[in-house]
Structure formats: structure tokens, C-alpha cells
Amino acid sequence: MTRTVFCKKYQQELEGLDTPPFPGPQGEDIYNHVSRKAWEEWTQHQTRLINEKHLNMMDMQARKYLTEQRGKFLSGDTFDAAEGYVPENKDK
Secondary structure: OOEEEEOOOOOOEEEEEOOOOOOOOOHHHHHHOEHHHHHHHHHHHHHHHHHHHHOOOOOOOHHHHHHHHHHHHHHOOOOOOOOOOOOOOOOO
16 A cells, blocks of 8 residues: 655645655654655756756755755745756657
8 A cells, every 4th residue: 555645845645755765853754744756856856956056965065055955845935946957848
């Protein structure tokens, strides 16, 4: 049986994650309140941010920035877009 959660991003009951994405309270909160769909979208957006903004993940400021953006993205708030990113046209 698929585990469901009430997703705070989409405000509806959706399939949840199988396990918390990382240890600690933030990982548990994501596990309990974020859908698989929203989490997968975040991981793709996070990759774009890292690449387009040339973030160094050894830099605490870059990690803090991503944590802030993750919170905004997953709660449906306004978040930063990756400059220069153009979604591929799937109609082709």
C-alpha cells in the first residue's frame, strides 16, 4: 500500500516518500508533510540552482541559501529561479 501525506506544497493528499530524505527534524518534517512529487521537483530545481548559480556545496552560505530555498519551494512560497534555465519543449 502506498503511503500518502497531505502535501504542504500542493495542499492535497499525495503519495509520500518511503523514508526521510535526511536525518533530523527537517528530514522528518519533509517525510511527514511533503509529497514524493514535490520532493522530486525540488531535487531537480536544487540541481538547477547549484549549476546555474555555481554554488559550492562546501560553502556554508551556499548550503544555507539552498536550505532557505527548499523551505520556500516546498511550502509554496516564492522561490528563486535559476537564471538562464529554459525548460525543454516536450511538444517536439
